[in-house]
Amino acid sequence: MTTEQPGPGPLSADTPALQPTLAGQAVRVARLYYEQGLTTDAIAGELGLSRPKVSRLLSHARKSGLVEIRIHDPEGQAQGLEAQLRARYPFLHPQVVGVPQGSTEDLWTERVAAAAASLLGRLLRPGMRVGLAWGNTISAVSRSLVPRAVADVTFVQLNGSANDADFVSGFVTDTILRFARNFAAGAQLFPVPTFFDDPATKQAMWRERSVKHVLDLQERADILMYSVGSHTAHTPSHVYTAGYLGARDLHVLSSEGAVGDIATVFFRADGSWQGLSLNARASGPELSLMQRVQESVCVVSGLGKVAALHAALEGRLMRRLIVDEVTAQAVLDLDRTRG
Structure with missing residues (x-):
C-alpha cells in the first residue's frame, strides 16, 4: 500500500x-x-x-505588513475643526467641508456650495420665507441645488442690486430666480439701488408701501442664506467688482475700519456695524436680523475671506456656518493670534 x-x-x-x-x-x-x-x-x-x-x-x-494602507479622512479633520469652532463660538452650528489636499479655491467653493444647497433642501418646509443675499458664493449655491417642489415658499432678496452693471448682466435677478424655479417657489425681488446716493433718499423710499412689503418679508424670514464679502478674496465679492462702489467709498470704508460685509452692510473686526457711514446708504438689512433668525446660514470659502469671517463670528452674525476646512483652520489660527 x-x-x-x-x-x-x-x-x-x-x-x-x-x-x-x-x-x-x-x-x-x-x-x-x-x-x-x-x-x-x-x-x-x-x-x-x-x-x-x-x-x-x-x-x-x-x-503581513508588506503593504500599509493609510486613509487620510478629510471628514475626520473636518469634524475636529467643527468641534473647535463650537468650543470657541458656543452659539454656532458649524459644518466644515473637507477638500482634497492641494486643491484650488474654486474647488473649495464648489464643495461648500454643494453642502449649502443640500442643507437648504433639508431645512426647507412648505410656507417658509427664505432671505437671500446675492453674491458669487450664493450664485454657486443656486447652481448646486437639487430640484424639488415645495409648496408656498417665497425667496426674498435681502439687498438691492439696481445699478447699470446689473441691469445689463442680470447676475442678481438670475440668482434669485434660480432658487425659486428650483423649488417651484415664488420670488420677491428688491428693485432698489444697492447704495443710495443720499441717506435721505433711502429713508423716503423705505416709507413706500411696496418697499415696506419687502422689508416685512425680510423681517419674517424663516431662513437666511448669505456669505461674507471681502475685496481681498480669490474671487472678489460681486459688490466690489461690478461698479457698486467707487474709490472714495472704498477709502472711507478702510478709514472707518470696515473689514467685510453681509448683504452689502459693512462691519468692523469686532463684528459691529453701527456708525459706519456707508451703511446709512446701504439697502441691506440691519445685521441684527442675522442674529435673530434661528436658521441664519453663512456660506464661506476662501482664504481672502478669513478676516471678514472672523469678524462676523465675533459679532455673532450667523447661527449656522458652512465653510471649507482650509478656511476654517485659518479662521481658528487668526483667532489664536488675536486672543
Whole structure:
C-alpha cells in the first residue's frame, strides 16, 4: 500500500520554505496593483497567475505588513475643526467641508456650495420665507441645488442690486430666480439701488408701501442664506467688482475700519456695524436680523475671506456656518493670534 504525499496547501506565511517566494510574489503583485494601478485581471495576465491567486497575494501583502494602507479622512479633520469652532463660538452650528489636499479655491467653493444647497433642501418646509443675499458664493449655491417642489415658499432678496452693471448682466435677478424655479417657489425681488446716493433718499423710499412689503418679508424670514464679502478674496465679492462702489467709498470704508460685509452692510473686526457711514446708504438689512433668525446660514470659502469671517463670528452674525476646512483652520489660527 502506497501512501500519497500531500500536495501543496493554500498560501501561508507560516510555511518557511514558501516564505521567500511568497513574499517576493506578494510584493511584485502589490507594486503592480497599488503603484501602477493595474487590475487583478491585468496582473494575472502579466505574471501568468490565476486571478484568485493574485487576490490571495494581495491579501497576504496587506496582512503581513508588506503593504500599509493609510486613509487620510478629510471628514475626520473636518469634524475636529467643527468641534473647535463650537468650543470657541458656543452659539454656532458649524459644518466644515473637507477638500482634497492641494486643491484650488474654486474647488473649495464648489464643495461648500454643494453642502449649502443640500442643507437648504433639508431645512426647507412648505410656507417658509427664505432671505437671500446675492453674491458669487450664493450664485454657486443656486447652481448646486437639487430640484424639488415645495409648496408656498417665497425667496426674498435681502439687498438691492439696481445699478447699470446689473441691469445689463442680470447676475442678481438670475440668482434669485434660480432658487425659486428650483423649488417651484415664488420670488420677491428688491428693485432698489444697492447704495443710495443720499441717506435721505433711502429713508423716503423705505416709507413706500411696496418697499415696506419687502422689508416685512425680510423681517419674517424663516431662513437666511448669505456669505461674507471681502475685496481681498480669490474671487472678489460681486459688490466690489461690478461698479457698486467707487474709490472714495472704498477709502472711507478702510478709514472707518470696515473689514467685510453681509448683504452689502459693512462691519468692523469686532463684528459691529453701527456708525459706519456707508451703511446709512446701504439697502441691506440691519445685521441684527442675522442674529435673530434661528436658521441664519453663512456660506464661506476662501482664504481672502478669513478676516471678514472672523469678524462676523465675533459679532455673532450667523447661527449656522458652512465653510471649507482650509478656511476654517485659518479662521481658528487668526483667532489664536488675536486672543
